[in-house]
Amino acid sequence: MRRTLRNMAAATVMLGLAGCATAPETGRSQLIIFPESQDAQMGLEAYQQIKSEMKEANDPALERRIETVGGRIAAISPHPDWQWEFTLFQDDTPNAFALPGGKVGVNTGLFKVAKTDDQLAAVMGHEVAHAIARHGAERMSSGMLTQLGLVGLGIATQDQTTVGLAAAAATLGVTLPHSREQESEADHIGLLYMARAGYDPRGAIQLWKNMEAAGGDQPLEFLSTHPSHGNRIARLEEWMPEALAEYRGT
Numbered sequence: 001m002r003r004t005l006r007n008m009a010a011a012t013v014m015l016g017l018a019g020c021a022t023a024p025e026t027g028r029s030q031l032i033i034f035p036e037s038q039d040a041q042m043g044l045e046a047y048q049q050i051k052s053e054m055k056e057a058n059d060p061a062l063e064r065r066i067e068t069v070g071g072r073i074a075a076i077s078p079h080p081d082w083q084w085e086f087t088l089f090q091d092d093t094p095n096a097f098a099l100p101g102g103k104v105g106v107n108t109g110l111f112k113v114a115k116t117d118d119q120l121a122a123v124m125g126h127e128v129a130h131a132i133a134r135h136g137a138e139r140m141s142s143g144m145l146t147q148l149g150l151v152g153l154g155i156a157t158q159d160q161t162t163v164g165l166a167a168a169a170a171t172l173g174v175t176l177p178h179s180r181e182q183e184s185e186a187d188h189i190g191l192l193y194m195a196r197a198g199y200d201p202r203g204a205i206q207l208w209k210n211m212e213a214a215g216g217d218q219p220l221e222f223l224s225t226h227p228s229h230g231n232r233i234a235r236l237e238e239w240m241p242e243a244l245a246e247y248r249g250t
């Protein structure tokens, strides 16, 4: 019983420390228990892990394109100071991903659907938005809080299965899939960022049409569950006037 109380106290302390962050552009409230200063380290570790498991591409022209387009978008983001890194991986799946602190991976297969720089900017904007909005840290925070709840419950009931579940929850890392809400938010923020960086936001709609035409039910991101293409395009159309105003203002 005493231990349960101690656990609950620890959870309360963590919740107390948890700042209520606010996502950029959308103003959505976020529960994030990690300080922003920790994002860079978390992201770097995951990036090194992924680099050791995947094959980096050797295509200087494509590498330069993702660095140029990604770099321009990162430069107009609220954190041009982060150690942004854009890596091209040799993989036919049209995929990309972002890690906390500004590490972004792009597969060579993405160029089957991202045919112009505006279309590529839609992907880079989306990934930069995930990092800036701290979606990885937000996901890990909910994982940790769930785990604390399970640990408290497990000790209270002396239930080893529950303790085991808690341990499994602890392994949830930065590579967890984004939630649908985060995906939609990254689409929205990304659309504004690409426009602000001088890319035509209508490229985002064309990208999703190309994805659809490629027969792709392929997810854009590793392990990701995504809104359907049609749904996604409808939301992008809603935000388009705002993004076009930004684009025409550049």
Ligand SMILES: [Zn+2]
Residues within 6 Å of the ligand: 126, 130, 178, 183, 186, 221
């Ligand atoms: Zn995403």
